[in-house]
């Protein structure tokens with residue numbers, strides 16, 4: 001089959017929807033012209049209204065590229081959000097939407113190790129693709145995840161966070177929580193960091209700034225820190 005050049009718009013069909021948290025859902029899309037992505041890559045989604053008005057946003061792939069023919073996008077519904085609201089309020093199984101991708105960027109995991117993943121809120125989405133793919137292809141490779149969320153109700157992919165995960169609850173920890181609380185800090189980074197290899201940081205602008213600064217302080221060089229920014233606020 002001739003490979004579609006990433007960047008061409010195509011129709012995707014929603015084949016599954018999973019409620020992850022009160023505000024986050026995962027959408028499994030079947031693609032007519034699927035190509036394997038690299039963990040960390042994203043797709044663009046385009047909505048077109050009957051009057052021709054268009055809105056376009058980027059969404060990271062959460063699934064492993066071994067899920068042939070399908071991708072999973074995990075969308076946080078933002079207050080007043082245009083496209084995220086469409087996902088949550090309009091899309092149902094069987095619907096079709098326009099997507100294009102996967103888009104290459106330097107924010108990809110090609111098997112580098114050790115790999116430290118650092119995610120804030122929905123910033124965990126591309127990191128989950130890396131975690132899932134590593135579990136399927138090289139479960140022995142060194143990978144750890146630092147994940148910052150506000151409360152226990154905000155943990156996305158809760159049933160997939162294993163012993164490689166260092167979670168911190170920035171607002172309200174669950175009852176009896178003995179782990180880290182508060183925003184990501186030097187102590188948490190030093191416990192999880194390998195000090196070598198590559199660090200992947202994803203989240204809001206503020207989260208990425210803070211986490212990158214902590215990684216630099218922990219001895220990571222600028223070339224060892226790859227970042228992806230989702231949006232304006234934390």
Ligand SMILES: Cc1cc2nc3c(=O)[nH]c(=O)nc-3n(C[C@H](O)[C@H](O)[C@H](O)COP(=O)(O)OP(=O)(O)OC[C@H]3O[C@@H](n4cnc5c(N)ncnc54)[C@H](O)[C@@H]3O)c2cc1C
Nearest residue numbers: 057058059060074075076080081082083084125230231233
């Ligand atoms: C490479 C890339 C990958 C991304 N992957 C994901 C993903 O996997 N899952 C996901 O949920 N989102 C992801 N995003 C963010 C996504 O593209 C949209 O920005 C987000 O869904 C908001 O779009 P909207 O149309 O709902 O909100 P808009 O209508 O654009 O904005 C509504 C309000 O929310 C604010 N806002 C916009 N974006 C954000 C944001 N990201 N965080 C906080 N406030 C914001 C706006 O300032 C505005 O006040 C990604 C962004 C990029 C650049």
